[in-house]
Amino acid sequence: QITLKESGPTLVKPTQTLTLTCTFSGFSLSTSRVGVGWIRQPPGKALEWLALIYGHDFRYYSPSLESRLTITKDTSKNQVVLMLTNMDPVDTATYYCAHRDTSDSNYFDPWGQGTLVTVSS
Amino acid sequence: EIVLTQSPATLSLSPGERATLSCRASQSVGNYLAWYQQKPGQAPRLLIYGTSNRATGIPARFSGSGSGTEFTLTISSLEPEDFAVYHCHQRSNWPITFGQGTRLEIK
Numbered sequence: 001q002i003t004l005k006e007s008g009p010t011l012v013k014p015t016q017t018l019t020l021t022c023t024f025s026g027f028s029l030s031t032s033r034v035g036v037g038w039i040r041q042p043p044g045k046a047l048e049w050l051a052l053i054y055g056h057d058f059r060y061y062s063p064s065l066e067s068r069l070t071i072t073k074d075t076s077k078n079q080v081v082l083m084l085t086n087m088d089p090v091d092t093a094t095y096y097c098a099h100r101d102t103s104d105s106n107y108f109d110p111w112g113q114g115t116l117v118t119v120s121s
Numbered sequence: 122e123i124v125l126t127q128s129p130a131t132l133s134l135s136p137g138e139r140a141t142l143s144c145r146a147s148q149s150v151g152n153y154l155a156w157y158q159q160k161p162g163q164a165p166r167l168l169i170y171g172t173s174n175r176a177t178g179i180p181a182r183f184s185g186s187g188s189g190t191e192f193t194l195t196i197s198s199l200e201p202e203d204f205a206v207y208h209c210h211q212r213s214n215w216p217i218t219f220g221q222g223t224r225l226e227i228k
Contacts, residue, residue, distance in 0.1 A: 039219075047157075047165065047208055047219040062216050063122070096164055107155045107212060109176060111164035 002026035004112035022080040022097030032056040033102040036080040040093040125220035133228040140196040144209035149189045153213035
């Protein structure tokens, strides 16, 4: 059974850097066919894809946020970390991580429960 | 960037009725389209992938169709637990994108 869980601060100040950790189980992020992505959802708004990392360390970023994003993995800890710099109130959202496997559906499935991050001074 | 436009924004139906949700892409995504269901306070759940393939454990009343730029999610007979928000999602081109969602509410 694949599970993922996001962790990190619930409140950050403007201009700070957000660091979120996705801890997963039920799969290994050590092969090129498996990836973990981050997606966010502002309250009452649409889903927005942020970043995706595969086991062979290929990384993809949303062009609109690429200059502020960094995604990394720690295979030994079964974790993926997302960093978003220069936080702004518009970055207030629920942040999700999700599994993706090119040998399966090759879509985000399943997702973590999400973590709400509020940006406010 | 491929823009996905979902319609209607809100759909009001009764249990037992048939639901038809649409997703239009600003350019062709082939058949690289998925549908997710999201209930309040929960993460999205994959329903349909590759336009028409049901994900594991998804009931047969859910079906997907379309190709290119026009896609449809159909729920043949609504159950009470189907009232939720539905998102379409394309992985044909980077950046991968989502639609703005259709809220399916009880009439």
